[in-house]
Amino acid sequence: MNLWKKALQKKIKTCLTPLFPLEENDLELTQPPSLKMGDVALPVAFRLAKKLKKAPYQIAQLALSPLQTIEEVSKIELAGGGYLNLFLDRKKFIKKIFEGSPKKDSGAEEKKIIIEHTNINPNKAAHIGHLRNAVLGDTLARCLKYKGEKVEVQNYIDDTGVQVVDVVFGFLELEKKKLPEIQSIPAQLDDYCWDLYTRVSQYLQEQPEAQAKRNIYLKKVEKGEGDEARIAEYISRQIVQAHLTTMKRLGITYDVLPCESSILHLKFWEKAFQLLKGKEAISLAQDGPNKGCWVMPLAQRTEKEKVIVRSDGTVTYVGKDIAYQLWKFGLLGLDFYYEPFIEENGHTIWISTDQPTSYQVHFGGGSKVYNVIDTRQSYLQDVVVESLRLLEYHQQAENSIHFSYEMVALSPQSLKELGLQPPPGEEEKNFYEVSGRRGLGIKANDFLDQLEIKAYQEVNRRNPDLPEKSKKEIARQIACGALRYFMLKYSRNSLIVFDFDEALNFEGETGPYLQYTYVRIQSIFRKLKERTKIRVENLISLDKIDHLTLSTLSPQEKDEMWELIYFASHLDEEVLHSLSTLELSNLAKFTFNLCQKFNAYYHKYPILAEKDEQIQQWRIITIYYLQKTLATALELMGLPLPEKM
Template sequence: MILPLHEEVRARVRDALARLHGITDAELTIPIEYPPNRALGDLGTPVAFDLARRLRKAPRAIAQELAGAIGPIAGVSRVDAAPNGYLNVFLDRPTFLLARLGLAGSLPPAPARPEKTIVEHTAINPNKAAHIGHLRNSALGDTLVRVLKFRGNPVEVQNYIDDTGVQVADVVVGFQQLEKLSIDDAKRIAASTRFDYYCWDLYARVTEWYDGDKERLKIRAATLHDIEHGVDPTATLASFIAHTVVHAHLKTMARLNIDYQLLTWEGDILRLKFWARAFEVLKETGAVFLQSEGKHAGCWVMKIDDPDAAPAEDGEEDPEAREKVIVRSNGTVVYVGKDMAYQFWKSGLLGRDFLYRKFATRMDGDTLWATTSDQSQAVAEHPKFGDAAATYNVIDVRQSYLQKLLKQALSAIGHPQEADRLKHFSYEMVALSHATAQQLGFAPDPNSEEAKKPFVEVSGRKGLGVKADDLIDRVIDKALAEVDRRQSDLPPDERRRIAEQIGAAAVRYFLIKYSRTTVIAFDIDEAVSFVGETGPYIQYAVVRANKIIGKLQERFGLDETATLAGLPGSPPDLINEDAELWALVLEASRLDEIVEQVVRSLEFAVLAKFGFGLAQMFSAFYQNPKQSVINEDRAEARRWRAAAVVYCRQQLTRVLDLMGVAVPARM
């Protein structure tokens, strides 16, 4: 918790500026930064540079005036003007640490954020096993959920299931046409094999089959039609495939501590006629209109307004390029129409609701709900879903255009605020490194275009990709080998559990540490590594911290509370003089600031780097014999160091929790 101090320093600088120079403009921002080293200060601001021209004074002189006029600030020991013009602040170290441990004073409460936020993520086509690209989506989405909750936002997590799309239809075609299998055969396969893996292979074969004769695509169209209209046996088989694969996906995600509150099924959106209602709204508000001329004649279209687009230079611009067809001339709705209906519902603007049924049990024991359109399945008592003040849609960058259309649709029906509060959480895709593609047996022809690209694109249609569970298995196996080597006294099931925790940390950290705009060229060897900047590195730091606290009890018979209880009032020399210890405490306190930055930028790489950097500082501290806690003879020094360890461990544990990662009992 450092943000309240930032605010206090800002307020006092503002106050001093008003008194000294009559500067009261609210637009003046006072940036708070961290000087390059603690000898210069704990916090600092370059505000004097901004004012130099305005006040016709050297930055240094302004900073000096401010330092003299700012007066005492609670929690601050001194304010200095640096020779180059920075205004630097030194904190009262003992008070700072004691307050953060809840041993002195009280920290201001977090701001209330009562408005409900929906986060939709994962949305994997339920026709095959999840792959690493899907994992990036889910890891980002779940981290977003955790970060929002951390700062007090009520969050509803949804996973959209496209059970009536082409991809499910393709696997149905595989069962019916290629394998000549019935629903009972499918059930038999599901009972005896990895069904999602089976579908993975079958899906790739269906793609090849289509390539063999384009006429076969007509079978796909007919299958899709049967699914949409509930024609059996096709519809029942499709439903079975989708449900079975969804359960497999849930299982996969649970291995990474990812789950959901509600599964929204596209089939229910169709059957409950959400689109018909959305279409009414769009027509009533004039958001869409029936085009009577040009190439879109007979279609219902929406104007695309693009304020960023350059104006047509010589009036030769194609007017149709500024229109998006929403309803085709044959009366059927385009894909994005269903998305609009779903989004209107999320934003509480549809005037219609799903029915709900219980689907499964969540990891914390709560109910995982699913939508339904079947009265006989519907449960009367259910939580209120949808109708959120803000929405985050976690979808890769290729969907940017469609997400933009969704925002425009909200605007066009007269709800610009809702449009503004719909955020497309976009991120780049996961591809494969050439080395990994080769290991999988997908080496492109060295003379082909593909070979010249910086990475190899994943393709579900070709069956080219790394399955999520295969990756997780490999990482866990490797972790288990390490655990077996180091913790041979532990029973096998406990070792297994630890390996699973370490594996989840490795995978999740790997998926979070890149910025959203970076294409991850997935390399298997890099992903399974536990050395350096990885999740297990952070876990290891926390395990070491726990070790110190355990030893303290063993050696001195003091538990954590007793150790800390002796701190208030004890001589603060150590923390005042030990730069390394203080740097650790100050850095640890920045979590709230980091979380705000993460929500503002939607960059979880920031969180990952913070966790790693703090763990790194702690590891150095731990490894330094001069900083030993239990070998320290002076009781006060021991207590201050223990306090720093406790605080650091607390903050690192929170960071891991935000990443959906647990702390192993031992490593």
């Protein structure tokens, strides 16, 4: 990673420590409003003003001459009543960029980071809400890996839950289908169950007495007994396959699929229960509404206490989640058995099983855990963390991060376009929550298909001569880019009200705009090679840069080139910032701004047509660096890099 700012900060600290009583945050570096005013602003004088009881301007004056000794700094100006504005030595800076960072330590702060995301109930097709989760989780994983962390991605499969059982119930009771008939359904099972699940939900609501029967099924499925369990297993495995195929379209994959069935059969909960009882983290309620239940008190919350074990002895969802979280940290003293579920391009996705296998793989045992789950589950995530605290696993409680985000809802317009009716009594709302039960939602595959069709039309219009196969592949890449960027550009606690026009847009702040920018740079390099037989890589060397002088450029161009390079050099800092705030939209915005700046530059300064060799060289250097930076940023967000589009 290129963290030149950190290095600069360190030098400033050395310069100023003898002069002032500095604290940790006093040396923050900020950005002046315009690069004309300086590359880096040091507001240290404002921080010290109160402490020293002196005017900021006076303090800044004192700091001026010591700072001038720093070699990367070419000039310092005092401005805005006390800002120290530093100008960097541009050529030195550019050379540093191309030197490549020397072998440093990896940047890893954790032994192993576990990210849990996607977690779609395997009883119906994935919808756009699930895509937000998966895109956020996958991008988080990419960024953490880039930083140097060891990352394990888990996708929890609730294969024995009520939602799957509802579909089992639907097949057996409503459709009168047994396993062989289900197996011979020609349609995609995830799509088929989308409708069936809606019907079952409605049926169970209208005939509450049927719920008793469903509950019997649930017990059987949990115990792994009978036809019900075999059907549940078949359905859930088939649908998980379908989900993985959907996610693959977006370049999203996983390391391991821990299943609830394994958690139950391998007695993870029983072990967790012992631990909780041992530390008196939970207690048996003697009276009150929860009499006979094992409950957990909640220190951090206003809600009273949470039932972990029901009075009939069965464990609630949170209970299982606590066991799972303990396992993730390696605190349970138990592990799953594993077998390969899918192998693709040399990568194996493993699935947990309760039967011993001969595979010597192990998962879990992380030192930090991110659970990517929407904000509606904050309360339950707090319960999980509280349980760690009560078990005196304070470090682990601290390192349990709920990566929360707002849901995706549907605009009234999009509902109309889908031919769906607003739920009764909700006709006037300005957005509608996605609901699997009510069949209210946009299937991920359907939407991706729409994006691909539109992208194909656009590609076909611009590049009619490309082979069919390429056009299809490019359309796929663009659809993926459009979707991923759409999911990333909003800050995480901003509710996305899904609108087709907006989501299908390929202009402005969209994924295809970013991809297009990349394609244009590629195209310049391709033409350069065609016309001059020169490969860009051969043009870029420290030696060559040494022989160039910035004064060959007009002052205007010099500034604009610098602005671009300087802006691009902040990528690594942006990634870390996005990680520390868990706000991946930062990275998205940064990349978009980078492209905007490039496109403006590109319009103004021709490269292939430039006659002056020195000027051309500088321009090539600039866009070469840009292309590298952009490629990295796009890969971090999972946007594919088309060669043409």
